[in-house]
Amino acid sequence: MGVTTRSRPDVHTAAELIDESLDAGHVCSIVGRCTVAYDGRTQSTLPAGERLVVCKPDGTLLVHHAAGHKPVNWQPPGGTHDITLIDGELHLQSRRDAPDERVEIRFTDLRQVSAYALEEDHDRDVTGSEDDLRQRILEQPTLVEEGFQPRMTERETSAGPVDIYGVDANGTPVIVECKRRRVGPDAVGQLARYVAAAEREYTTKTVRGILIAPSITDRAERELTQHELKWVALDPIHSV
Amino acid sequence: MGVTTRSRPDVHTAAELIDESLDAGHVCSIVGRCTVAYDGRTQSTLPAGERLVVCKPDGTLLVHHAAGHKPVNWQPPGGTHDITLIDGELHLQSRRDAPDERVEIRFTDLRQVSAYALEEDHDRDVTGSEDDLRQRILEQPTLVEEGFQPRMTERETSAGPVDIYGVDANGTPVIVECKRRRVGPDAVGQLARYVAAAEREYTTKTVRGILIAPSITDRAERELTQHELKWVALDPIHSV
DNA sequence: GCCTAGGTCCCGTAC
């Protein structure tokens, strides 16, 4: 319904509110001064500073500071939060397995603690993804080139699954790799891997590779040439 | 110092608090029911739902729902926030250039608006990064193989910069690619690109490629074999 | 559980 908020709470009040809220499946926001230590896939420490900490009931932990999109420290969903009081300080520890990792936050000053239920949410509906680009090609294969015929999507090679497998006007196998945005050398490497694997595995001697993307960097274009691959300019959003 | 909070504010109170706080360089948290529309690199819409919205003075916008690490909608830093009242509704629009994109949030219900100053923050200190792995190798090159001598880091090839360039016991050029975690086929493709470029560009006929990583997938190992590359198991964290 | 690749990836750094 509403939001439960404690301004400058003492540690006991804060601990109780956070504990009960997380148990109830609510989200908690904590504004205060804290240190953060992470141990898991790497190790990191963060000196005392003022931050916004968000705990979600699914185990997600976010530590945000004044700037930037990314949390300065975090825990992905799947773990558990634990609140403890040690030497009169509020400690929040978030642990998860696989990988085994933990974040420990020690608050030296609590400016505000809030808790609120957020109902389950819908997914967002996106247009302009790589999948939309693939769909465009399947509906209008000549956008790739005259005579191109798609035969399969996600066809497996020993190097991985190819976006679109098909044949050209001569019946030569073609591997199409789609990218929704400007591509660099990595995308060319990906396509080259698929083509090389297909040439080893398909009965045909030659396999062509075509990269679909709105634009391409100079270096990527040079790499394309080296591998005798082709680039076709195409946008995920249909431009009329 | 503290946190300014309005519980169930009317739209005018909310608009004023958000406007003034962002102007003052403070962070705002808004809990409420809203729809979100994004237009930029892609387009997306999100139906009405209960969310936590965070606005930072650097232009960052985060829309979080009850679950998950990633915001359900967002704006990276660099843009500007704008608050407007339209038909008695609070609208928050975040715009930025390069790329040109905007997020528009329409609140149908405001449960809480908070604002607070967060002082500038330090960066976090991390150990266990790829750079640590590279450092380990430079200090103890025999970890790569007996007789390996590093000569240069970030040496440029037409395919991109290589992590470590050196020579083996026979004086043959060696390109070393370091990964801090288990690698898949993409890392092999990256190394293969560098080796191929080096073979074209260096005066020597043969260039060897060695992948350094704690572990490797089956498919990546097969790709390695195909390209006559080598993998050496090594962890970024020094194990005693 | 692991593997594979996409992402409005974000981000730093070098050019």
Place this chain on the structure above:
DNA sequence: GTACGGGGCCTAGGC
């Protein structure tokens, strides 16, 4: 500004 690769990337979809 662009470009390139790292990231505790996260996340979805297969197997």
